[in-house]
Amino acid sequence: MSEATKTAQHGLSEHSHGFGVPIQTRSERPKSTKLADFEEISTREEQWRYISADRLGGLDKDSLDEFSGDIDAKLADGFESSWIDSEHKLFGAAGIPEDRVAAAGWEAAKAAYLLSIPSSVTNSAQSIVTITSISADPAALHIIVEAKKGSNAVVVLDHRGDATLSENIEFVLEDEAKLTVVSIQDWNASSIHNGAQYALLGRNSTLKHVMVTLGGAVVRMTPSAYFGAPGGDAALYGLYFADAGQYLEHRIFVDHSAPNCKSRVTYKGALQGAKAHTVWVGDVLIRAAAEGTDTYELNRNLLLTDGARADSVPNLEIETGQIQGAGHASASGRFDDEQLFYLQARGLSELEARRLVVRGFLMEIVQQIGVAEIEERLAVSIEDELERSAK
Amino acid sequence: MATLEIKNLHVSVETEQGTKEILRGVDLVIKSGETHAVMGPNGSGKSTLAYSIAGHPKYQVTKGEILLDGENVLEMSVDERARAGLFLAMQYPVEIPGVSVSNFLRTAKTAVDGKAPALRSWVADVRTAMEKLKMDSAFTERNVNEGFSGGEKKRHEILQMELLKPKMAILDETDSGLDVDALRVVAEGVNRITAENGMGVLLITHYTRILNYIKPDFVHVFVAGKIAEQGGPELADRLEADGYDRYVNA
Ligand SMILES: Nc1ncnc2c1ncn2[C@@H]1O[C@H](COP(=O)(O)OP(=O)(O)OP(=O)(O)O)[C@@H](O)[C@H]1O
Numbered sequence A: 001m002s003e004a005t006k007t008a009q010h011g012l013s014e015h016s017h018g019f020g021v022p023i024q025t026r027s028e029r030p031k032s033t034k035l036a037d038f039e040e041i042s043t044r045e046e047q048w049r050y051i052s053a054d055r056l057g058g059l060d061k062d063s064l065d066e067f068s069g070d071i072d073a074k075l076a077d078g079f080e081s082s083w084i085d086s087e088h089k090l091f092g093a094a095g096i097p098e099d100r101v102a103a104a105g106w107e108a109a110k111a112a113y114l115l116s117i118p119s120s121v122t123n124s125a126q127s128i129v130t131i132t133s134i135s136a137d138p139a140a141l142h143i144i145v146e147a148k149k150g151s152n153a154v155v156v157l158d159h160r161g162d163a164t165l166s167e168n169i170e171f172v173l174e175d176e177a178k179l180t181v182v183s184i185q186d187w188n189a190s191s192i193h194n195g196a197q198y199a200l201l202g203r204n205s206t207l208k209h210v211m212v213t214l215g216g217a218v219v220r221m222t223p224s225a226y227f228g229a230p231g232g233d234a235a236l237y238g239l240y241f242a243d244a245g246q247y248l249e250h251r252i253f254v255d256h257s258a259p260n261c262k263s264r265v266t267y268k269g270a271l272q273g274a275k276a277h278t279v280w281v282g283d284v285l286i287r288a289a290a291e292g293t294d295t296y297e298l299n300r301n302l303l304l305t306d307g308a309r310a311d312s313v314p315n316l317e318i319e320t321g322q323i324q325g326a327g328h329a330s331a332s333g334r335f336d337d338e339q340l341f342y343l344q345a346r347g348l349s350e351l352e353a354r355r356l357v358v359r360g361f362l363m364e365i366v367q368q369i370g371v372a373e374i375e376e377r378l379a380v381s382i383e384d385e386l387e388r389s390a391k
Numbered sequence B: 001m002a003t004l005e006i007k008n009l010h011v012s013v014e015t016e017q018g019t020k021e022i023l024r025g026v027d028l029v030i031k032s033g034e035t036h037a038v039m040g041p042n043g044s045g046k047s048t049l050a051y052s053i054a055g056h057p058k059y060q061v062t063k064g065e066i067l068l069d070g071e072n073v074l075e076m077s078v079d080e081r082a083r084a085g086l087f088l089a090m091q092y093p094v095e096i097p098g099v100s101v102s103n104f105l106r107t108a109k110t111a112v113d114g115k116a117p118a119l120r121s122w123v124a125d126v127r128t129a130m131e132k133l134k135m136d137s138a139f140t141e142r143n144v145n146e147g148f149s150g151g152e153k154k155r156h157e158i159l160q161m162e163l164l165k166p167k168m169a170i171l172d173e174t175d176s177g178l179d180v181d182a183l184r185v186v187a188e189g190v191n192r193i194t195a196e197n198g199m200g201v202l203l204i205t206h207y208t209r210i211l212n213y214i215k216p217d218f219v220h221v222f223v224a225g226k227i228a229e230q231g232g233p234e235l236a237d238r239l240e241a242d243g244y245d246r247y248v249n250a
């Protein structure tokens, strides 16, 4: 595809914000569990630069209901689930909100669904939690996944239905835990979802996080990874497919605060149709204490038609010179007429040609999931997306 | 027996300066098993002719006809033309990131045949065809044309032709950028497919060198958007010696 590629390798970097946005380093961004601590949403704020409050379905107000939908958990042997109240020590153990909508959800959810993976689970057992919303009234949900020392497991969080939801999900990885998380946003067309996710990585723990966003009118996901001790390894993957009118935003934050940790961020998006809009912002902060950090972040977007827009903003802030490596790449390419002609000249219809290219582009991420039934379903969902917008 | 007929073909492109006529009345008939060489100066419209036959949307046919066995090719979409048995080996094959050669070949074969090839024989067919074209089997795992050298791209085009078995193939400067060994391998490939399938060939080239390997039945001199002269293989030798001056200045 023809593409505008921006690649950079950084020693020291300057951090840039859009016009009119006050300069602020990522480390100084306010955090709070209280909605009142955040100002009303305005596009002058970096976090809300691309989406106005009126598209958030009231999620920025203090009147959210508690989630009333269904949480259906197919748990592998050894996993435990329960509800805990907000006094519990795990509440906020991985992280707390950095924006108003996440805080609104935090305050409104008086209890959290806790999924616990004991140390005895070491066989990368897979549990699938399906979160089905049936009400479009603004609601709040809090989920905590705790991976005990040395455990090794896979958790799929699958979001479906009609929702207006502010969700906070915490992942607490104890020392040497290995956790794969797959978060799927496959909502019905009119849904609005703000999903703040926080992962705290213990010593020598490994997180693989795969974000898959397909359905919903407005979906804004803010996954963060914090290194609480040396030796952590976080691989954050994402794929999104926006079609006409959809707004899908992913804001990633990797906070390197401990030495000798590694992070990789790889997000890919496909866009098709009028006013399909995606935003990817990748903030990586390497604090002074984080010597020996090794990080790389990449975002690629494939625009399948005119009228779609992909914003891609990598930010790397480095406060120490003693690092292994730090880089980022961002590229948005167009599936162009010459590629289409080439494939059609080999007998493929336009739809088959698009399908082949998109599958090739996105499958790299799907294959990271490692859960066969989910991989198959997503392959089908991606084809549905293509077919739907081709009509 | 298949016949490709091009009658009084006029083709224009839209440019920033307005509509520009490139083809100005091309007449050509190609039958199964025949090889027609087309030679002509840069910019005379040879690729335009090739693209117009394949159906590239940039080129507008303003007059004339293209028929394949009497069927109106101009009414077919690009992919319908390919499925009808037309094949264009491109002068500049494009890269398709994320799509492996093996996946691409299988998908194309399925599209052209209307059904998926039997897996086991297909894998063997691909392997054999690649061996004959002296292509490393590692290419099947690479993305289509991505990072291929000029010569590798051309072999990959011929590989597709071998596997898709078209009725009529248009080779747009497939010989350019090939070293002598590759030229022989590619020429042998074309001859083999022509003999096996009775394929008709429109061979666009600047060099008589390839005509030592692929014997044309007809040679056409293409100048300023149409055929200025036609003859047998001896015409190519005369062009080699004299150039295009007498046509261009005529
Ligand atoms: N899209 C286009 N816009 C403007 N001019 C074009 C376009 N496509 C082709 N042309 C012009 O039409 C003429 C014929 O081009 P074409 O590529 O068919 O030539 P050719 O005979 O294949 O040349 P070569 O031997 O260099 O491959 C050239 O003058 C070219 O610049």
Ligand SMILES: [Mg+2]
Binding pocket: B046, B047, B048, B091, B172, B173
């Ligand atoms: Mg040409």
